Amino acid sequence: MKIKNDTDILAAIVQASNCYATRPAMVLDDQTYSYQDLFGLAGSICETLSNIKEDIIGITAENRMETYASILAVLLSGKTYVMLHPDYPTERNHQIAKQSGIGLLLYCGENGNIVPADISTRCVSLLSHRPSPYSIIIPYDIDPDVPAYIIFTSGSTGEPKGVPISRKNLNAFYKAYRTLGWELDENDRMLQMFELTFDVSVVSFLYPLTLGACVYTVPQKGMKYLNVLDVMERHRLTFAAIAPSVLRLSHPYFREISFPDLRYLIVTAEATDVNLLEEFRSCIPNAIVINLYGPTEATIYCTSYVIPPEGAKHHNGMAAIGKPFQGMDYMIVSPSGKQLPAGETGELWIAGPQLMRGYWGAPEKTAECFVTDPSGKLYYRTGDLCQADTDGDIIYCGRKDSQVKIQGFRIELGEIEYHVKAFYKHSCNAVVLPVYTTDGSCELHLAIEKEIEDTENLEQYMQSHLPSYMLPKRIHFIPCFPQNNSNKIDRYRLLKYITQ
Amino acid sequence: METTELLEILNGIFRKVLKRDDITLTEGTTAHDVNGWDSLTNMILISEIENKFGIRFSFREIVKLKNVGDLCHTIKNKIK
Numbered sequence: 030m031k032i033k034n035d036t037d038i039l040a041a042i043v044q045a046s047n048c049y050a051t052r053p054a055m056v057l058d059d060q061t062y063s064y065q066d067l068f069g070l071a072g073s074i075c076e077t078l079s080n081i082k083e084d085i086i087g088i089t090a091e092n093r094m095e096t097y098a099s100i101l102a103v104l105l106s107g108k109t110y111v112m113l114h115p116d117y118p119t120e121r122n123h124q125i126a127k128q129s130g131i132g133l134l135l136y137c138g139e140n141g142n143i144v145p146a147d148i149s150t151r152c153v154s155l156l157s158h159r160p161s162p163y164s165i166i167i168p169y170d171i172d173p174d175v176p177a178y179i180i181f182t183s184g185s186t187g188e189p190k191g192v193p194i195s196r197k198n199l200n201a202f203y204k205a206y207r208t209l210g211w212e213l214d215e216n217d218r219m220l221q222m223f224e225l226t227f228d229v230s231v232v233s234f235l236y237p238l239t240l241g242a243c244v245y246t247v248p249q250k251g252m253k254y255l256n257v258l259d260v261m262e263r264h265r266l267t268f269a270a271i272a273p274s275v276l277r278l279s280h281p282y283f284r285e286i287s288f289p290d291l292r293y294l295i296v297t298a299e300a301t302d303v304n305l306l307e308e309f310r311s312c313i314p315n316a317i318v319i320n321l322y323g324p325t326e327a328t329i330y331c332t333s334y335v336i337p338p339e340g341a342k343h344h345n346g347m348a349a350i351g352k353p354f355q356g357m358d359y360m361i362v363s364p365s366g367k368q369l370p371a372g373e374t375g376e377l378w379i380a381g382p383q384l385m386r387g388y389w390g391a392p393e394k395t396a397e398c399f400v401t402d403p404s405g406k407l408y409y410r411t412g413d414l415c416q417a418d419t420d421g422d423i424i425y426c427g428r429k430d431s432q433v434k435i436q437g438f439r440i441e442l443g444e445i446e447y448h449v450k451a452f453y454k455h456s457c458n459a460v461v462l463p464v465y466t467t468d469g470s471c472e473l474h475l476a477i478e479k480e481i482e483d484t485e486n487l488e489q490y491m492q493s494h495l496p497s498y499m500l501p502k503r504i505h506f507i508p509c510f511p512q513n514n515s516n517k518i519d520r521y522r523l524l525k526y527i528t529q
Numbered sequence: 530m531e532t533t534e535l536l537e538i539l540n541g542i543f544r545k546v547l548k549r550d551d552i553t554l555t556e557g558t559t560a561h562d563v564n565g566w567d568s569l570t571n572m573i574l575i576s577e578i579e580n581k582f583g584i585r586f587s588f589r590e591i592v593k594l595k596n597v598g599d600l601c602h603t604i605k606n607k608i609k
Contacts, residue, residue: 240537250559250560251559251595252560252567252568252569252571253568255568255571255588255591255592256592258588258592259592278568278569278572279588281572281576282587282588284587285587285589286588375597480573508546508570508573509569509570509572509573510569511569512569
């Protein structure tokens with residue numbers, strides 16, 4: 030059976046690796062590795078993996094060529110990879126290793142052996158691995174239902190949930206993603222800034238390899254956002270997918286930085302502030318900016334919106350997420366499960382071949398998140414509040430749990446946040462958190478990412494822009510908000526901080 | 530200004546921003562050695578240092594800083 034490159038991401042990668050063997054595949058800490066280097070090592074790791082029975086392979090997330098070669102090797106061997114992170118608390122790595130049942134851990138650095146002692150897993154250091162003579166490896170007979178990877182997302186209960194993404198899911202994603210209209214080829218230089226425990230890293234690493242292009246990772250030493258900008262500028266990257274936090278943090282330097290070679294800027298991982306983006310435009314005069322949205326459960330991204338320089342669609346300053354990927358379908362649904370017409374806000378449900386089939390070993394969690402419609406179509410409930418406009422673009426309105434009721438009024442926390450940010454001329458971030466008192470009533474607390482200052486003017490401004498039931502009971506100034514591993518604001522830790 | 534004097538001032542800024550009294554910087558100290566010195570707090574630290582000395586770092590200068598010694602050196606050059 031012949032595998033087609035336009036429907037199979039691994040086949041496309043193998044073909045590119047043969048075609049562009051001597052060209053650079055990765056630049057890591059300023060060291061360049063060719064396709065031959067990367068796939069030679071992957072081939073040697075494949076040999077190690079072919080001798081073992083275990084199918085779930087743990088990999089320690091390190092910024093090393095060996096780590097990336099391990100990912101390729103696991104995929105090419107028809108097995109499943111699970112990332113563990115040296116910066117995670119031991120308890121979390123323990124939960125992930127145990128829940129996923131990893132049979133072997135591949136690691137490299139001296140701190141890479143992070144499987145807790147009470148889990149009997151073989152650990153293999155790749156430091157002494159030598160590349161095998163470069164050979165073509167085409168994965169022929171891999172079961173499409175076998176997960177390519179399992180990513181653990183934080184559950185609101187504190188117990189991580191395993192999201193298995195099958196090869197079928199990954200290929201459905203690839204098929205849709207490559208038809209978004211990119212003009213990219215083997216000469217492109219593309220950023221990979223995301224932690225390997227977060228799924229945007231999968232496309233940031235794998236997609237360039239299907240083109241014969243070069244992947245640039247971000248040094249772990251020092252400050253990440255500075256390193257991202259530094260790599261983008263020094264290596265004149267042409268494609269970058271970034272988290273909006275990079276923009277927020279680099280705001281003081283907008284006048285000094287410039288990326289004239291950048292042709293695509295992807296903003297993803299959390300809502301993008303259109304005002305901040307507008308200010309950043311002068312740094313990226315030749316780039317198309319695209320908002321890509323998607324829950325991990327629907328394989329990386331499943332909607333896209335090209336954010337125009339003028340007249341960007343938004344809700345409370347958060348950029349629209351646009352139209353579904355080819356093959357994906359959606360509904361906006363009322364709390365009672367009824368489909369809503371354009372213009373009305375409800376929960377976004379998505380369906381299609383990119384959807385995982387269920388959480389790893391957690392049928393009760395799966396049942397909570399999936400719904401089957403009368404025609405038998407399976408929908409995933411994203412927990413995101415959206416509305417569709419008359420053009421069919423989806424407008425993101427915030428998380429479902431960011432909607433609270435106070436004195437019977439339904440309040441969208443994003444709206445309050447929007448006005449606070451507008452007061453500060455979008456120079457700092459603001460988060461409104463509902464705090465439930467012992468009698469069950471809800472108080473709004475406002476956290477502003479800023480040094481402490483007088484609030485009189487802010488309070489007056491809010492009073493003139495918001496109804497009284499939307500005014501926060503307390504205001505906290507926090508110089509910097511905690512972030513989680515995916516570069517998103519960690520609301521849970523923020524809440525703990527302000528209520529302690 | 531002597532480096533020791535400068536380090537004392539920086540200790541004060543770091544202790545205040547990172548809310549920890551046990552920080553004692555040396556020229557060899559890197560972000561890796563100080564709990565809580567990350568991308569987010571770095572932004573606050575830089576802006577506190579800029580205000581304290583009435584100076585401004587450029588993006589390129591900040592990227593080049595590898596340790597506290599580099600930071601001292603850059604500050605000294607600016608307040609000369």
